[in-house]
Amino acid sequence: MGDESKIRVGLLGCGTVGTGVLRILRDNASDIEARLGVKVEVVKIAVRDTDKPRDGIVPRAMMTRDANEVIDDPDVQVIVEVMGGYEPARTYLTRALNGGKHVVTANKALLARHGAEIFRLADDVHRDVIFEASVGGGIPIIRSLREGLASERIDSIHAIINGTSNFILSAMSTEGHTYGAALANAQARGYAEADPTMDVAGTDAAQKLSILIALGFGTDVPFEKILTEGIDTVSADDIAYAKSFGYVVKPLAIARAHEGAIEARVHPALVPVQSMMGSVRGVFNAVYVHTASLGPLMFYGQGAGMLPTAAAVVSDVIELGRNILRGTSGRIPHLAFHEGLIPQRALRAPAETECRFYLRFPVSDQPGVLASIAGALGARNISISRMVQDDSDGTAPVQVVMLTHEAREGDVRDALSTIGSLPFVRGPIRYLRIEEIR
């Protein structure tokens, strides 16, 4: 097992997260040593530009432009990959595992696409790959699903795992901003990229949900197959109407276990304003898990940013350090379940989703409208629990807003398609799902 007087780390990438890792290892060195029993030392760092100024936190002599120098260094026990992207990250991790290194990665995109292959290799060579930072930043949700909830049969997961989207919807909700203004604000603060598509369209959340589904339910659901709707079509009006009914609009990633199937979807949804999830504001993330034994359980914290993400990476290094010091690996299956011991479940068709719905109809102010809408809904077994209709100013369309009782999504879509073609409908019908989580 070699020199056990310290755990030696090689870093691939030294951007925001990598710099954070170095800062935490420096600032919390004594705490980390007290917990692990030995020091953690970064011995080599692969960077794109060795001349870039780095605030004195990165000793020049440690840096190299050649990642293989880090990977092949016989002193390095743990490779930390914080480069992001599919390639060359995938090639590097493969080489690192084959060379006998353990791996920490924060790369959710890589795991969402190539996780199965990487984990299989790690199993074959008896090395561990862990990835706490890939979902929920500094929230120890992956560890909790793999270990803390190991006794549980999970019913459902509701997660706010895209801080950018939560910041935008929160700003629309509390400041009354339009989507555009809230996005511009998020960009100005560095919470949203110049091209925010990955965040606001839901792809980032779908990648993370795919990982949570694997860990929570033992089923492989490729993120591209998850129903994914962005927050960019939520209007300030929808948020105001939701509020008047006691709800707030949140960007949710949802998974639910059914007999033989997994339901998975990413979309904005109404949650009770008084609920724990309704209280998660700004860039904060939260993961709400429900099991038969535990009822609801929630994990809350910062889902992104230099130091929260780096803290998760360093906690992973410490976990690998504990394994290295005990000469063990493979204590926990990479994706929480032993292959072959958990039946793979199919992805449930989105039309089968059952929940309550928020519906907004822009209509002409004329007699019979409500009866037509209610009739079309009723014909598909959709019943209305609450309704509000704006006062008319005689010119603009009147907004008819309804909350339904629980209904099948396929039925709702059919009904809306019928209603959409009626002559009194004066614009696109908006619908949002309601999640009655507490």
Next chain:
Amino acid sequence: MGDESKIRVGLLGCGTVGTGVLRILRDNASDIEARLGVKVEVVKIAVRDTDKPRDGIVPRAMMTRDANEVIDDPDVQVIVEVMGGYEPARTYLTRALNGGKHVVTANKALLARHGAEIFRLADDVHRDVIFEASVGGGIPIIRSLREGLASERIDSIHAIINGTSNFILSAMSTEGHTYGAALANAQARGYAEADPTMDVAGTDAAQKLSILIALGFGTDVPFEKILTEGIDTVSADDIAYAKSFGYVVKPLAIARAHEGAIEARVHPALVPVQSMMGSVRGVFNAVYVHTASLGPLMFYGQGAGMLPTAAAVVSDVIELGRNILRGTSGRIPHLAFHEGLIPQRALRAPAETECRFYLRFPVSDQPGVLASIAGALGARNISISRMVQDDSDGTAPVQVVMLTHEAREGDVRDALSTIGSLPFVRGPIRYLRIEEIR
């Protein structure tokens, strides 16, 4: 390492939690096996009364009145202690460890008093004692402090870890109940014991806080030394005034790191009604941890009850099972830190606490009262941020309620002692601390 085809458990005690453990092991058997790789099997159970009916969940042949039969059974690898109390639990665990068993316990009272001795023995004999269920029921907070936050230097912990107290204060807050009515309601629902002292006086929370302090800060603070104030002196009036200022009263257990010292206290406190902690209602628990890198992090869930507690116990059995299957132990120090690597810090004197205060003075409605109060506060550098005075009905005392800016607790006590002796004060002065956690 013997037969590794299953993990064999001996159960000491089969009351509420023990029955819950058996139920989870039965109901979630396939999930547990899929996660651990092998089955978990209870092979022997020590009970007080083998004739008591147990819903068919406990095979009669497995039961014995002699705990040593369980402890000494060579087949048993893990002893689960869910008896509670100091003795004979302590003697049994000692014998179990000396006999080479690993131990899971939910017994916070035992750990708060004899933890050091038990953990030392476990280290000596290379066995593990784990205890997730001892704090926060089904919330994986102990695991998170030992592992998920291993990279962190923790600044502070704010915890709602007594569900009974939270239920009572929540009912007073939302239903306007008096303390007595809320307590009776809690007792009727089984949330409070006939003698509720351990819960409402704060002892239970202090025992749990002592464990959180050990795990979070590496310092041993006996629970008897922690400033502990119960919720039984909180009045419906205080709750109503707090609400008018935007706060809600919560039963908090608080610990904070200072240079060379640890601040620790258990008492009801005002927290912002819009905050995450302010949203934790009913019997729910939550632990809010703040670190420099992570900012705030919160864990929320059911802190008591048969199945939540049992779920934590079973997750511990699975953790020990993973160690047994790998032939390892001692991966993580029992109390998170390696002895000798973390400086022990002193307990800070309560007078040194600095926070904002809520003060309520029942006074005669006469000129000069406010000036006298403000003067006595000002003389000790306590400045007032907000004030409200009731309309007088001419007979009853007028309530003067103030929120202070941050002040030193010793100064506040001195000032209140001075004010208490002034002639216009017509009843006991109430003060509550304010915790500005978000």
